[in-house]
Amino acid sequence: MSFGQGGPQWGPGGTGGPGGGPAPDWAALAEAAEARTRRRKWLMIGGGALATVGIAAAVAITVVSANSDDTTASNKPASELPTAADIPGASKDPEPSFEATTPPPPPNPKDFISSAKKDKAPLTPEGLFPGKSLRAGERVYKKGPTDSTDTCASVTQPALGALLTKHDCTRMIRASYVRNGIAVTVGVAVFDTASDAAKVKDQVKKGLVTSLSGKGVPSFCRTGVCRGTYNAYGRYAYFTTTGYTSGKNVTTSDRKAYGVGDDLARFAFHRINQRGEAQASAAANAPQ
Incomplete structure (x- = not known):
């Protein structure tokens, strides 16, 4: 069989297929x-x-x-x-709050020694003037006799005694000290109020606490010229009488006698202040 020009055609759009089937x-x-x-x-x-x-x-x-x-x-x-819904969120309850508080100030020691109503600690010559001597810097003073009386004017010169009586002095406590021939008697007058003690200090013009001798302290300041000091702290007025055990007069230029008197005046102040500090400390540590 030969394929000539009149055979089947294969190409685009053709409808014929091999064997003559459909395309x-x-x-x-x-x-x-x-x-x-x-x-x-x-x-x-x-x-x-x-x-x-x-x-x-x-x-x-x-x-x-x-x-x-x-x-x-x-x-x-x-x-x-x-899930996020299962996780607990912030509490709706208000957070606890605390008011700011300020601790009370510590007690003032002077408050305890300014009124007989608060100044309740025992008051004795040995408590106010303890020991057998006192030291002021390098100076050591030997302590002599002490005493105490409810009749303040009985152990002072008249001018001072009258002033103490006027302002209701309730007690006078004395102690004497000596060093190198110079002796001092310290007198502490007790009042019910600080106002009474201050009035005595401001109004005193003359008059001394009577010197106290004995126990190694010779008699002094019974004659001649002696030096006196006056001061007050709280409900206490305190005085010093300073002189030579030989009877020598104290002059305004006598630095030794003045120094001894000033030492004992400072000592009296410190003892009164320590009394207030002790009571203030006890009050601060007391159960509330």
């Missing part, structure tokens, strides 16, 4: 191929997304397991993890 539907075949391509693409994308979700879930489970005391936490699915 293929090229358009349908192309659509089917395109559909298969699209399915493969979506399967690849979907598989990648599922893999990403799987990795994220694995990371989430690992984090929960690492931060939990529950040994089974790593086996829990993400759906069983607590």
Whole structure:
């Protein structure tokens, strides 16, 4: 058989086929191929997304397991993890508040020695003038006799005694000290109020506390010129009478006698102040 010019034709738009059958539907075949391509693409994308979700879930489970005391936490699915609604939020109850408080100031020692109503500590010559001597810097004074009386004017010169009586002195406590031939008697007058003691200090013009001798302190200031000082602190007025045991007069330029008198006046002040400090400390430490 020979194929000549009049044989069957194959080409675009032809309707013939081998053996003379019907021609293929090229358009349908192309659509089917395109559909298969699209399915493969979506399967690849979907598989990648599922893999990403799987990795994220694995990371989430690992984090929960690492931060939990529950040994089974790593086996829990993400759906069983607590949601934001399950986590407790801030309390609606008001927070406790406290009022600012300031501790009371410590007691003032002077308050205790300014009124007989608060000054309740025992008051004795030995308590006010303790020991057998006193030291002022490098100077040591030997203590002699002490005494106490409720009749203040009986142990003073008249001018001072009258002033003490006028302002209701309730007690006079005395002690004497001596060093290198110079003796001093310290007198502490007691009043009910600081006002009375201050009035005596401000109004006294003359008059001395009578010197007290004995126990190694010779008689002094019974004649001749002696030096006197006057002061007050709280409800106490305190005085010094300073002179030579030889009877020598004290002059205004006598630095030795003045120094001895000033030492004992400071000592009296400190003893009165210490009395106030002791009572203030006891009050501060007392149970409330």
